[in-house]
Amino acid sequence: MAAWREAPFCTDAERAALAPAEAVxxxxxxxxxxxxxxxxxxxxxxxxxxxxxxxxxxxxxxxxNRINRTIKEPAGKTWG
Structure with a gap:
């Protein structure tokens, strides 16, 4: 979700969790x-x-994400 900082439906706690996820x-x-x-x-x-x-x-x-990229398999395509 590219606009998590501006999205009005994200809580402060959700933004706090998304920040390290984005940085990493x-x-x-x-x-x-x-x-x-x-x-x-x-x-x-x-x-x-x-x-x-x-x-x-x-x-x-x-x-x-890295495994899917390595094997050129889009996430969700063959996953249950």
Whole structure:
């Protein structure tokens, strides 16, 4: 979702979760790393356990994106 910052239907907590996801995912185009400010916002909305789950989901999503790109298989095309 490219317009998550401006989207009126995203909550502050959702924006806080999307910020590190974007920072980690956009490594190749020079996006800033996950900054202290991003983590402070995440910490304001989530518990340590929830942050761990968010980090795992970010990692899994990036893993599958890279696997799909490697095998030239669009996500969702053959998945259940």
């Amino acid at each position: 995912t956009r490594l190749q185009d020079g996006a800033p790393d996950v900054t202290d400010e991003i983590w402070e916002e995440v910490d304001a909305h989530f518990t340590e356990e929830q942050i761990g789950a968010i980090n795992l989901e970010i990692a899994l999503t990036n893993f599958f």
